[in-house]
Amino acid sequence: xxxxxxxKLLEIPTPNGSVLHFLRAEYPLMPYREHFGExxxxxxxAGEVKAWKRHIRQNQLFAVPSGLLRLxxxxxxxxxxxxxxxxxxxxxxxxxYNLVRIPAGIWYGFSAPGPKDALLCNAADIPHDPAxxxxxxxxxxxxxxxxxxxxxxxxxx
Amino acid sequence: xxxxxxxKLLEIPTPNGSVLHFLRAEYPLMPYREHFGExxxxxxxAGEVKAWKRHIRQNQLFAVPSGLLRLxxxxxxxxxxxxxxxxxxxxxxxxxYNLVRIPAGIWYGFSAPGPKDALLCNAADIPHDPAxxxxxxxxxxxxxxxxxxxxxxxxxx
Numbered sequence: 138x139x140x141x142x143x144x145k146l147l148e149i150p151t152p153n154g155s156v157l158h159f160l161r162a163e164y165p166l167m168p169y170r171e172h173f174g175e176x177x178x179x180x181x182x183a184g185e186v187k188a189w190k191r192h193i194r195q196n197q198l199f200a201v202p203s204g205l206l207r208l209x210x211x212x213x214x215x216x217x218x219x220x221x222x223x224x225x226x227x228x229x230x231x232x233x234y235n236l237v238r239i240p241a242g243i244w245y246g247f248s249a250p251g252p253k254d255a256l257l258c259n260a261a262d263i264p265h266d267p268a269x270x271x272x273x274x275x276x277x278x279x280x281x282x283x284x285x286x287x288x289x290x291x292x293x294x
Numbered sequence: 295x296x297x298x299x300x301x302k303l304l305e306i307p308t309p310n311g312s313v314l315h316f317l318r319a320e321y322p323l324m325p326y327r328e329h330f331g332e333x334x335x336x337x338x339x340a341g342e343v344k345a346w347k348r349h350i351r352q353n354q355l356f357a358v359p360s361g362l363l364r365l366x367x368x369x370x371x372x373x374x375x376x377x378x379x380x381x382x383x384x385x386x387x388x389x390x391y392n393l394v395r396i397p398a399g400i401w402y403g404f405s406a407p408g409p410k411d412a413l414l415c416n417a418a419d420i421p422h423d424p425a426x427x428x429x430x431x432x433x434x435x436x437x438x439x440x441x442x443x444x445x446x447x448x449x450x451x
Binding site: 152153154155156157158159160161162173174175176177178179180181182185186187202203249254256258260264 | 312314316330335
């Protein structure tokens with residue numbers, strides 16, 4: 138999808154727990170030092186969905202150090218070669234520990250297919266500004282994607 | 295402890311999972327935009343210890359978005375008013391979701407008292423350089439602190 142880039146991040150395993158790279162000065166994805174907006178985490182409870190959101194100006198870098206995230210992108214930018222394309226990808230260790238750049242203008246939503254909660258880390262190039270983003274409900278006719286129903290959590294006992 | 299600062303970070307709960315602030319441009323703790331080294335995660339398996347390490351030049355900002363971390367600091371800086379002081383603190387949600395600045399020159403170590411693994415996010419003001427850090431084993435006579443033995447993990451069945 139036009140303007141969406143993905144790079145492998147390094148996981149360095151140790152017996153006590155891994156070290157996991159996130160942002161380094163030499164990464165080509167974003168001239169990070171000149172465009173620091175904010176960094177925050179978004180937790181997604183196992184089985185839950187957070188969708189949809191679109192930024193007008195903000196570009197974002199996503200990585201998922203804990204749990205598994207299903208990330209769905211829908212391009213509605215008028216002049217984009219990938220206009221009306223839907224892109225689904227997974228982020229999480231060990232096989233999908235990647236850094237993904239989501240450019241402004243793309244609808245995105247995500248879910249935690251489980252069984253663990255997912256933790257997304259998001260580095261944005263402008264500070265949070267509610268006036269530059271839009272939202273749609275998870276179920277909307279404007280986006281041709283339905284998040285799968287996740288299995289209900291196991292009952293104890 | 296001299297040069298160690300701690301600020302409360304915001305957790306914004308939602309039914310699908312919390313949003314958790316980490317770094318914002320207006321934070322007084324570090325002129326972050328001018329001093330970006332790298333950001334990485336350090337996972338600590340429940341019950342495990344990662345200790346000890348000391349940086350010569352690097353200052354660090356720690357926060358723990360997932361699990362609970364026991365963080366221990368030992369000051370050996372010759373001219374520090376808190377020289378030979380040991381400081382133990384906890385980082386993690388919901389009560390200790392804080393940003394802590396660890397200045398260069400202080401020995402630090404941490405553990406995950408459990409029951410969950412802990413995930414530490416570390417924003418450092420210089421890129422990783424093995425030549426500017428030192429290590430000691432967890433059990434050393436040079437640091438007057440013993441990490442408590444954590445309860446062994448529950449056996450299944």
